[in-house]
Amino acid sequence: MLRWSINLFRVFGIQLALHVSFLLFLAYEGWEGWREGGWEGLVGSLALIVLFFVCVVMHELGHSLTARRFGVKVPRILLMPIGGMAEFDHIPQQPRAEFLITAAGPLVNFVIAALLYALFGVPKGWPALNTEFPDTWLGLAQVLLSWNVTMGCFNLLPVFPMDGGRIFRAGLATRMNYVRATYWASLVGKALALGGGVVAAYFWHNFLLAGLFLFIFFAGETEYRSVLRREREDAYWAEMARRLAAVAPVTPESPPPRLSDCYHGPN
Ligand SMILES: [Zn+2]
Incomplete structure (x- = not known):
């Protein structure tokens, strides 16, 4: 779209x-x-x-x-x-x-x-x-x-993936791994987006703002999933490289390709 x-x-x-x-x-x-x-x-x-x-x-x-x-x-x-x-x-x-x-x-x-x-x-x-x-x-x-x-x-506002939410994730990522930090930032963001959407629609009758919060809610979930997918792909290729290295050592000049860098589909 x-x-x-x-x-x-x-x-x-x-x-x-x-x-x-x-x-x-x-x-x-x-x-x-x-x-x-x-x-x-x-x-x-x-x-x-x-x-x-x-x-x-x-x-x-x-x-x-x-x-x-x-x-x-x-x-x-x-x-x-x-x-x-x-x-x-x-x-x-x-x-x-x-x-x-x-x-x-x-x-x-x-x-x-x-x-x-x-x-x-x-x-x-x-x-x-x-x-x-x-x-x-x-x-x-x-x-x-x-x-x-x-x-x-x-x-x-700390509603991931808006700017405040990204700053919140960056802060969390200094204490935990990136996927966990994204998980917590998107969870807090989704809760706040839901609350913001309800307040905007029910109390303020501002349906444009409510729609915006709904968009942010789904954008947060989508970005968390993409971070998770990328992490899994990296882990998969690291494992493949480890197995390959056991059969034929991989030289530093030929790192394993990343699925996400090779695939150009509508994702
Ligand atoms: Zn911005």
Whole structure:
């Protein structure tokens, strides 16, 4: 499903792509804007979305450019209505690397917010939920500031595989093996995602947020399974190599292939 996308352009050599559902989202938001304020409303609403997603791309670039320093290849950043996703060829299993790569994303949001704060300040009463933003360019900059703070904080919730959950796993991985750390991080993440989903749907009637928590719930489970599968494949090949070595010694120049590096199926 993630293949249904449209390539835009490259930033720092990384392909930026839009998921097809993003077009539906733009059409819906544009229509809502038009209903409220005609053409001006339509343009205003689309401009807000573009600015918001520029910040999302910068957040993903924070992860991606830090990951590259640890030898990770980043072929694509995919934008979906629920946010962005940087695709890595692998996730380093060193806690320090995972911590730095992960923290760089929300850090970008806080830096953007700090710059906007220095330039434009905040309206009276911010950050209360019912803060009124002026209907001017100044108000737009302040809305963007507020969004960046929200984006940074929301991503830091310890709900694996969101950024906070990954930082939690990196912390756990300093005390236990990587699979166990992923297991506990995803278990805590799933419980919190379930709780968040119930609160969002039942108390706040925010079904978009509830849907997002549901997505995170399944994403956590999927990533745990893929870590487990990779670990089992590695153990399998290590065992094969041990058996082969008993028959014909394996030279350092010919390590056993990894199943996950050889297989290119729709997984
Ligand atoms: Zn992030």
